[in-house]
Amino acid sequence: MGARTDLVTDPAVRADLLLARRGTSFWARELSRVPDAGLDEPSGLPGWSRRALVAHVGYNARAIGRLVEWATTGVETPMYASPQARNEEIEIGATLPPHALRHLSEHAAISLDVQWRDAPPTAWSAPVRTAQGRTVPLSATPWMRIREVWLHAVDLRTGATLAQLPGELADRLLADVVATWDRKGVGAGLALVDTDSGARYATAGPLTREVAAPRTALLGWATGRADLPGEEPAPAWL
Known part of the structure; x- marks a missing residue:
């Protein structure tokens, strides 16, 4: 059996998926440069530790994955139960041991990528709702993830800069x-x-x-x- 590829045929969506994957690699590379003890240090976001930032990026992948599930099944699956639930999830995630926090980041990203890959062409026009309450097609979700991984990789404060963004x-x-x-x-x-x-x-x-x-x-x-x-x-x- 050959390698499985994206089912979506829209070239714009395919391009965004590629950019999201490149950003995920950029994020993973910068996270690998943070020693375990360094996770306790501040990130580039005021009031956020690196721990909280890693938890946020990991749970963001899971949240976007819920939108993919919504679009592919037709069963409403919000990104988060509530803004409070989102914040509590990040707070709890930030307390994970370093290996578990890294596992969350890596495997949530892999799971989301598989969901995107297997989403049928018809799902990409299905409406879903963002955490801010906007209704958008599923095709908007790669861009949502692009913003997260590329910018937050810089926020890890490992030496990556905005000048490195394409x-x-x-x-x-x-x-x-x-x-x-x-x-x-x-x-x-x-x-x-x-x-x-x-x-x-x-x-x-x-x-x-x-x-x-x-x-x-x-x-x-x-x-x-x-x-x-x-x-x-x-x-x-x-």
Whole structure:
């Protein structure tokens, strides 16, 4: 029997699955650089230890897997029972022994990848609901995972930087940040300008503020991971 491959035929979804898998490898590589004792140290996210971050990324894979189950079976399976349940899950997961925490990260990612691989083409247009309450097709879930693994790999503080993200991913993240601000009704009239490429990302409304910087610096500021001299913090993203 030959190797099993993705059943989805949409080239855009296939491309996102590839990017999610590359991001998973990037995350796994950076996590492997954290010694067990280093899991107790702070991550790059304020108030989050590396332990909590690893638990979050692991449980995020399981949560997205529930959306795949929802789309493939038609039985509603939310990502989390509630925001409180999500937070409690991370808190408990962060107390796991190092080997169990690493096992969670690795095997949750493998399980999600298998679910994606086996999802039939018809499932990818099925509506599911994100933890933020948005209804999206299953085809949006690889992008949800892409954001998690690539950015949180940098948040592990092992030396990885936003400059290591693929250029097309950085561009999509900037566009995603601005689109999210629009949905949340924040940052009206704000435009981001990537001085490396000249690309411009603007929220709705008359222009009131323009933030221009090289792509990596702009992405760090927009996602709340870096400051820009002379600029106030960016509106909250996720």
